[in-house]
Amino acid sequence: MPPRIVEVREGILKKNDQRARQLREDFRQHSVFVVSLVSSPGAGKTALLEGTLRELKSRCRVGALVGDLATERDAERLGRAGVPVRQITTGTVCHLEAQMVADALQGWDLASLDVLFIENVGNLVCPASYDLGEDLRVVLLSVTEGEDKPLKYPTIFNSADLAVITKIDLADAVGFRREEAHHNIHEVRPGLGILETSARSGEGMAAWTSRLRELSSLAGSPRR
Amino acid sequence: MPPRIVEVREGILKKNDQRARQLREDFRQHSVFVVSLVSSPGAGKTALLEGTLRELKSRCRVGALVGDLATERDAERLGRAGVPVRQITTGTVCHLEAQMVADALQGWDLASLDVLFIENVGNLVCPASYDLGEDLRVVLLSVTEGEDKPLKYPTIFNSADLAVITKIDLADAVGFRREEAHHNIHEVRPGLGILETSARSGEGMAAWTSRLRELSSLAGSPRR
Numbered sequence: 323m324p325p326r327i328v329e330v331r332e333g334i335l336k337k338n339d340q341r342a343r344q345l346r347e348d349f350r351q352h353s354v355f356v357v358s359l360v361s362s363p364g365a366g367k368t369a370l371l372e373g374t375l376r377e378l379k380s381r382c383r384v385g386a387l388v389g390d391l392a393t394e395r396d397a398e399r400l401g402r403a404g405v406p407v408r409q410i411t412t413g414t415v416c417h418l419e420a421q422m423v424a425d426a427l428q429g430w431d432l433a434s435l436d437v438l439f440i441e442n443v444g445n446l447v448c449p450a451s452y453d454l455g456e457d458l459r460v461v462l463l464s465v466t467e468g469e470d471k472p473l474k475y476p477t478i479f480n481s482a483d484l485a486v487i488t489k490i491d492l493a494d495a496v497g498f499r500r501e502e503a504h505h506n507i508h509e510v511r512p513g514l515g516i517l518e519t520s521a522r523s524g525e526g527m528a529a530w531t532s533r534l535r536e537l538s539s540l541a542g543s544p545r546r
Numbered sequence: 547m548p549p550r551i552v553e554v555r556e557g558i559l560k561k562n563d564q565r566a567r568q569l570r571e572d573f574r575q576h577s578v579f580v581v582s583l584v585s586s587p588g589a590g591k592t593a594l595l596e597g598t599l600r601e602l603k604s605r606c607r608v609g610a611l612v613g614d615l616a617t618e619r620d621a622e623r624l625g626r627a628g629v630p631v632r633q634i635t636t637g638t639v640c641h642l643e644a645q646m647v648a649d650a651l652q653g654w655d656l657a658s659l660d661v662l663f664i665e666n667v668g669n670l671v672c673p674a675s676y677d678l679g680e681d682l683r684v685v686l687l688s689v690t691e692g693e694d695k696p697l698k699y700p701t702i703f704n705s706a707d708l709a710v711i712t713k714i715d716l717a718d719a720v721g722f723r724r725e726e727a728h729h730n731i732h733e734v735r736p737g738l739g740i741l742e743t744s745a746r747s748g749e750g751m752a753a754w755t756s757r758l759r760e761l762s763s764l765a766g767s768p769r770r
Binding site: 330362364365390391392393396416444445446447448451467470471475476477489495496 | 586675688694
């Protein structure tokens with residue numbers, strides 16, 4: 323890559339980091355715990371989020387931002403959970419950036435939220451480089467994608483704070499090798515917490531939401 | 547996006563298009579039919595390719611280039627099909643570019659091939675913008691990803707010449723709505739050919755390889 327491109331790219335990333343730092347400060351001041359979800363397209367981010375919002379809304383004030391290249395389908399789908407949701411459509415941009423999150427939050431009173439979810443564009447590569455000011459970045463891996471994905475897309479697993487293996491109800495149907503998947507995640511990121519869920523059968527959802535409640539209750543404490 | 551970035555990005559794309567044009571000319575001169583595969587991570591590109599290489603190798607001379615951020619796993623896996631395979635590892639780059647293909651082909655006698663497959667990095671966004679000199683771009687969509695993906699990632703479906711719905715053996719297990727998927731593909735790209743396959747059960751593989759043989763037999767004719 324010629325030097326000029328690298329320079330421009332570093333400029334974009336630096337600017338994004340600064341914007342993300344401001345966002346993180348805003349979130350902290352308003353005691354909002356922010357969770358971002360990253361994965362391949364179709365790994366089940368929206369389904370997991372739908373179940374999570376329904377489960378959490380009786381216990382705390384939740385909301386979500388959802389990113390896609392096109393359509394407002396996810397916002398409409400999540401809106402049916404009865405919580406505030408806003409869609410970010412990125413056009414041809416393959417990831418969310420901190421400024422897009424800031425723009426989407428315009429006029430949204432952060433003080434009205436305890437937990438904000440940010441669902442990224444489905445992409446296992448590019449979102450890794452963009453800090454969105456989140457407290458917790460969760461990478462999803464569905465059992466149908468294959469156990470080798472952490473080895474083949476190491477950067478995003480490296481940038482995550484928690485891994486969630488989704489569609490666990492399909493594990494037998496696809497011959498999912500659980501130990502190999504865990505092993506590969508830990509080869510890339512030793513010690514990363516792993517949960518297994520199925521939004522469809524409900525398996526593992528209680529453990530996931532309970533982990534979120536536990537982490538969000540620490541939201542007043544100093545964070546990264 | 548500030549003007550300077552757009553300008554640099556357009557420069558990259560223009561350079562890629564020129565390189566791709568040269569590649570296409572090389573392929574044509576050597577009568578190599580080139581098929582690229584694009585999809586989400588885990589949609590089954592490598593599995594489809596593995597079955598395809600085994601099926602085609604008795605009928606014509608085939609080879610493959612496989613792109614990943616990291617690891618040589620796919621090349622090793624495909625190499626077991628007994629055909630020449632080379633791995634391209636892109637590091638942090640989320641897509642293949644024409645120059646990477648040209649570099650990977652260094653020293654490979656194109657005259658020794660009838661059909662060359664290029665498996666892109668798993669990404670449903672960025673590869674859409676990069677011409678690799680291929681004759682046929684095939685976009686894969688697995689039944690586990692959901693029927694709405696064409697609407698949410700329109701650019702890549704728009705840039706494809708053929709769509710292959712993969713893991714069709716799992717259709718019932720995941721409640722795949724076939725007509726909705728076809729409808730959504732055609733909403734984005736009217737008339738796009740659609741095949742349905744399962745590399746695991748073998749369903750649809752004969753129709754797929756027969757379509758490839760049919761198209762490659764036209765490889766001497768003028769192409770796009």
